[in-house]
Amino acid sequence: MDATNNVAGADRPTIMITNDDGIHAPGLQALVRTLVSTHRYRLWICAPDSDNSSVSHSATVRRAVSAMPTEISGATAFAISGTPCDCISLGTSKALFPSVPDLVLSGINKGSNCGLHIVYSGTVAGARQAFIRGIPSVAISYEWIEGTSNINDFTLAAEACIPMISAIFVEIKNKTYPKECFLNVNLPTDILNHKGFMLAKQGNSIMEAGWKQVSSGSQTMTMQPSSVSINPDAKAVSQEPLLFKLELKGGQVENGGTDFGPLLEGYITVTPLGALTNADTDSHKFFNQWLPGVASSAV
Secondary structure, eight states, rough: OHHHHHHTTTTTTTTEEEEESSSOOHHHHHHHHHHHHHOOEEEEEEEEESOOTOOOOOOOOSSHHHHHHHHTTTTTEEEEEEOOOHHHHHHTSSSSSOOOSSSSEEEEEEEETTTTEEEEOHHHHHHHHHHHTOOOOEEEEOOOOOOTTTTTHHHHHHHHHHHHHHHHHHHHHTTSSOOOEEEEEESSSSSGGGOOEEEEOOOOOEEEEEEEEEEESSSSSEOOOOOSSSTTTTTOOEOHHHHEEEEEEEEEEEOOSSSHHHHTTTTTTEEEESSSSOOOOOHHHHHHHHHHHHHHOOO
């Protein structure tokens, strides 16, 4: 943990960084190195101590979480035994850090977060939790393609985000930055030759997936009748559990005109998001007519 970060950066804006790939993931490390090199910001890192991909907005409520001081050059860092939501909830509470950050960045994620993947994403959840706390925030993801992308692309992606981060701080300083949303940013695979920033709405793209039975478990699950059994004829059952694994079967499918299409075309897509998920107008209209009938039929 770099103690000098608090002293040298006391008069600089503070950025808190989290992710869902874990504190040692190359995307987060590249983002930190790039921000440190600008000498503009005080950096606090509050990120999971292990991979928390696809945990969505889950929070830890049944156990304590640990915060382990971690050495990351140019930043004050803690590895948290919890989810991205936990990290930002704790990190912005003033229980771990002395004040609330000016901006929260979540990423850089290994893989894009467009369309319906936003629902599953721990990266997006980290930014959403900051938004819920009233703190400007950005989720950042890179469209990693196995066999095409390499670790250096995370640095290029981080560098591509610097103008946007700088522009956000101008609005924050002028008190003109919108408070009704947070940003979801996705960077294209060929980040070196990106076509610039494009504002895009969230689409409905989703990766096709299925479940495959992989093997029988080695552990047995035994249920024995209790002394006060509802069924006096109940017998002990000993059997192996069935094991299933989620498999991704194909690429994302989208109707077009939203976030995923422009990303594939080489644009850095910027999508404003809110914490609420409201249904479309037609659905509200349908249920407005349907609900009185439910009430009358229940009488």
